[in-house]
Amino acid sequence: MSRDSAPAFEERFLEAFSNAVGVSGGEESVRTAVADAVKDHVDTLEVDAMGSLVARIAPSGRRRGPHVMLCAHMDEVGVMITGIESDGRLRFRKVGGIDSRILVGQVFRIGGNGLRGVAGTLPPHLIQRADRDKVAAIEDLYLDIGAASRAEAQERVAIGDYATFDTTYERWGDTRKGKAFDDRAGCAVLASLVRSRPPIPVTAVWSVQEEVGLRGAAGAARRVAPDLAIVLEGTASGEGPGLSPEESAPLMGAGPALTVQDRSLMADARLVDLIERTARRRKIPTQWKRPGIGGTDAGRIAISGAGVPAAVISVPCRYIHAPAAYLDIKDARRTVALVWHTLDSLTKEWP
Amino acid sequence: MLRAEERSTTEWLHHLTALPGTPGHEHAAAREVEKAFGLYADRVERDRVGNVRAWIEGRGAAPRPRALLAAHMDRIGFLVKAVEPGGFLRLTELGGFDPRTLLGKEVVIHSKPQMAALFGTRPPHLQRPGESDRVLPVEELYLDTGRPEREVRRKAVIGTPVTLRQPPVSLLSGRMAAPAMDDRAGLVVLLRTLESLSHDRPMWDVVAVATVEEEFASICIGARTATESIDPQLGIAIDVSHGDMPGAREGDTVPLGGGPSLCVGGNIHPKVVDGLRASARALGMTVQIEGCPMGSGTDAMDIQIAREGVPTAVIGIPCRYMHTGIETVEPRDVDRCAQLLAHYLAALPEEWRATETLK
Numbered sequence: 121m122s123r124d125s126a127p128a129f130e131e132r133f134l135e136a137f138s139n140a141v142g143v144s145g146g147e148e149s150v151r152t153a154v155a156d157a158v159k160d161h162v163d164t165l166e167v168d169a170m171g172s173l174v175a176r177i178a179p180s181g182r183r184r185g186p187h188v189m190l191c192a193h194m195d196e197v198g199v200m201i202t203g204i205e206s207d208g209r210l211r212f213r214k215v216g217g218i219d220s221r222i223l224v225g226q227v228f229r230i231g232g233n234g235l236r237g238v239a240g241t242l243p244p245h246l247i248q249r250a251d252r253d254k255v256a257a258i259e260d261l262y263l264d265i266g267a268a269s270r271a272e273a274q275e276r277v278a279i280g281d282y283a284t285f286d287t288t289y290e291r292w293g294d295t296r297k298g299k300a301f302d303d304r305a306g307c308a309v310l311a312s313l314v315r316s317r318p319p320i321p322v323t324a325v326w327s328v329q330e331e332v333g334l335r336g337a338a339g340a341a342r343r344v345a346p347d348l349a350i351v352l353e354g355t356a357s358g359e360g361p362g363l364s365p366e367e368s369a370p371l372m373g374a375g376p377a378l379t380v381q382d383r384s385l386m387a388d389a390r391l392v393d394l395i396e397r398t399a400r401r402r403k404i405p406t407q408w409k410r411p412g413i414g415g416t417d418a419g420r421i422a423i424s425g426a427g428v429p430a431a432v433i434s435v436p437c438r439y440i441h442a443p444a445a446y447l448d449i450k451d452a453r454r455t456v457a458l459v460w461h462t463l464d465s466l467t468k469e470w471p
Numbered sequence: 472m473l474r475a476e477e478r479s480t481t482e483w484l485h486h487l488t489a490l491p492g493t494p495g496h497e498h499a500a501a502r503e504v505e506k507a508f509g510l511y512a513d514r515v516e517r518d519r520v521g522n523v524r525a526w527i528e529g530r531g532a533a534p535r536p537r538a539l540l541a542a543h544m545d546r547i548g549f550l551v552k553a554v555e556p557g558g559f560l561r562l563t564e565l566g567g568f569d570p571r572t573l574l575g576k577e578v579v580i581h582s583k584p585q586m587a588a589l590f591g592t593r594p595p596h597l598q599r600p601g602e603s604d605r606v607l608p609v610e611e612l613y614l615d616t617g618r619p620e621r622e623v624r625r626k627a628v629i630g631t632p633v634t635l636r637q638p639p640v641s642l643l644s645g646r647m648a649a650p651a652m653d654d655r656a657g658l659v660v661l662l663r664t665l666e667s668l669s670h671d672r673p674m675w676d677v678v679a680v681a682t683v684e685e686e687f688a689s690i691c692i693g694a695r696t697a698t699e700s701i702d703p704q705l706g707i708a709i710d711v712s713h714g715d716m717p718g719a720r721e722g723d724t725v726p727l728g729g730g731p732s733l734c735v736g737g738n739i740h741p742k743v744v745d746g747l748r749a750s751a752r753a754l755g756m757t758v759q760i761e762g763c764p765m766g767s768g769t770d771a772m773d774i775q776i777a778r779e780g781v782p783t784a785v786i787g788i789p790c791r792y793m794h795t796g797i798e799t800v801e802p803r804d805v806d807r808c809a810q811l812l813a814h815y816l817a818a819l820p821e822e823w824r825a826t827e828t829l830k
Contacts, residue, residue, distance in 0.1 A: 295618065
């Protein structure tokens with residue numbers, strides 16, 4: 121394959137991965153979907169001790185370069201069923217960072233058998249006026265599945281079952297709508313990349329448990345022991361009415377967002393510089409992610425073993441960690457191209 | 472024999488809750504309601520304000536007394552109030568959603584063609600400390616269509632109706648959650664009542680009215696005007712009642728699956744309630760009694776005070792999580808409300824009147 125032709129972004133992967141259910145610690149369905157998408161294109165495919173999916177792919181031809189770990193996390197934020205009341209209602213707790221205000225009135229998909237539940241609340245008519253403006257504590261919320269007793273509920277639900285937002289992938293214009301774009305966008309970018317043989321040795325990792333403390337990437341990085349790493353993310357874009365340009369960045373549709381620094385990582389300056397120069401050379405628009413916000417698997421990978429130079433390239437997504445997010449398909453395509461051309465640059469420019 | 476256009480109660484609830492129809496924009500829903508009522512009624516007509524009226528002719532000698540049944544066709548929603556730079560939309564409310572339940576929800580903007588959108592949420596990563604402790608009132612919420620500002624401005628003109636976009640959800644026990652159960656479930660009660668009365672004719676004429684604009688303003692405009700022109704001797708509204716929910720005080724709710732609830736209080740004529748209770752006994756059906764000290768908050772409020780005054784009752788369908796996107800009912804309750812109503816009307820003596828001549 122010519123060096124100039126980056127692989128295409130496969131939208132069907134984004135759709136399949138977004139619709140799959142995989143709350144942190146319960147990523148099996150997503151892992152199956154990713155494995156199905158890539159197994160015919162990689163040299164080895166393994167599941168590590170924590171559940172991350174690891175695919176190795178040797179370079180085409182004789183070109184040499186550093187061994188690169190590309191990583192995207194499979195898990196999404198959601199809730200876990202933690203109790204079943206005698207009247208059949210389910211108690212739950214958050215898995216990952218969710219604004220409690222988006223839970224009330226939502227529909228959830230519970231477990232793997234299509235069971236639905238609704239997060240009920242007393243209507244404003246029936247509560248004290250002073251309480252109508254209060255955010256309900258997570259402890260006071262419950263899921264109503266229509267069961268009338270604990271026994272009836274237990275036939276369909278077990279403590280520890282996960283539940284996700286009941287959202288279906290859709291498209292209009294360049295916009296794509298779906299749940300869990302953080303980080304199924306990165307998962308789909310990575311699955312699209314490995315369908316072509318890269319110019320340097322690559323190990324692709326689809327990690328588990330990012331949303332509960334960047335946990336899966338630690339073991340995976342140790343096992344892969346790469347020379348450097350690039351993490352692929354769906355990151356929060358900031359647009360909203362009446363916000364300053366500073367608060368609005370990064371913008372959906374304005375190209376891949378590059379990380380300088382966040383709460384987990386000082387991105388490797390040489391690597392970021394190489395990515396940025398590659399983008400300019402290839403005329404791929406990029407933007408900076410606002411420093412100091414969030415954290416990614418790159419923070420764990422960077423401190424793995426003797427240390428791994430790491431960077432993060434993100435597809436900007438509106439409304440992550442909410443029931444439905446938006447992304448611009450152009451940004452996903454540009455991210456695939458940028459990573460591909462960066463791998464190519466590394467053959468020449470990385471010591 | 473089931474005709475092709477006939478549906479189960481659950482299917483009717485699916486069909487009718489999916490229709491748009493914020494107050495003042497009920498036309499599309501009215502067309503479907505006309506088709507549905509037309510399956511069983513002798514005559515269906517649309518009146519001047521947009522109510523759909525379906526007539527069952529009684530067996531008694533003309534001129535016959537008339538019973539007016541009302542369930543409202545409109546559903547709560549929003550109107551586009553302003554388009555902000557970036558194409559973000561601000562809304563004004565029609566009918567009072569619980570603002571605590573809107574963040575992150577998907578909606579349909581009823582432009583031509585329609586557009587999907589969602590209530591924007593600031594992700595936790597970008598929030599200021601304490602930001603998530605405050606419930607946002609509707610004025611501070613905004614919609615994002617994910618479309619270019621120019622396109623949004625062209626399509627979503629000021630005043631465009633907006634409804635929640637939440638497909639019906641099937642729960643255990645046959646229960647169903649959807650927006651607009653209030654009061655599309657009441658329309659299904661009317662439909663099932665018409666079906667029953669078309670076989671088992673009452674002495675009275677019965678007019679089932681799918682009313683407009685119950686959720687708007689303090690006057691139920693559709694019910695008021697229908698009562699003025701139909702001149703009924705009896706009026707019964709069918710609407711949702713708060714279903715049992717944890718945390719509610721005793722007396723504020725009625726159990727889901729427990730059958731019809733009957734309001735009592737000043738808005739309700741005790742003689743009508745007596746008759747409905749007698750029918751429930753005859754059917755072996757349990758009913759819940761719901762005290763409504765300040766009125767029922769339904770179409771019955773305006774039916775009662777139209778013309779020279781009309782004896783009224785309210786039949787309530789137990790419904791959890793009212794004024795959210797997950798209004799939950801049990802279809803069995805819908806069927807029972809219709810059975811009760813049909814039995815009462817079929818048994819109503821031709822000479823029954825609430826008025827009395829004492830001397």
